Amino acid sequence: MAFQITIEDTGEVYPCSETKHLLAGMMQLGKKGIPVGCRGGGCGVCKVKVLSGQYTSKKMSRDHVSEEEENDGAVLACRVFPQSDITLSVIGHLHKAITR
Numbered sequence: 334m335a336f337q338i339t340i341e342d343t344g345e346v347y348p349c350s351e352t353k354h355l356l357a358g359m360m361q362l363g364k365k366g367i368p369v370g371c372r373g374g375g376c377g378v379c380k381v382k383v384l385s386g387q388y389t390s391k392k393m394s395r396d397h398v399s400e401e402e403e404n405d406g407a408v409l410a411c412r413v414f415p416q417s418d419i420t421l422s423v424i425g426h427l428h429k430a431i432t433r
């Protein structure tokens with residue numbers, strides 16, 4: 334089943350199932366300029382901050398998400414799979430692409 338992912342910065346909502354990572358769902362919005370990097374948790378371009386909702390995450394590079402940031406909800410979207418509806422805020426490189 335698909336959960337509803339809300340991008341707080343723009344108010345956009347996209348569906349994402351628990352088997353797809355948050356970045357894959359976001360790419361289907363068809364926005365130009367969404368930086369697609371490694372999709373493997375290594376480059377850091379897809380950083381977002383989860384404001385609410387449950388998710389599971391795979392290993393992320395500490396170079397891109399510090400422990401402190403992670404405790405604050407920062408994750409790499411390509412490593413995160415939703416377990417409920419999620420509200421997130423885009424940060425880093427992604428912010429420019431999403432909000433322009």
Ligand code: FES
Pocket residue numbers: 356369370371372373374375376377378379380409410411412
């Ligand atoms: S796309 Fe490289 S860390 Fe997500």
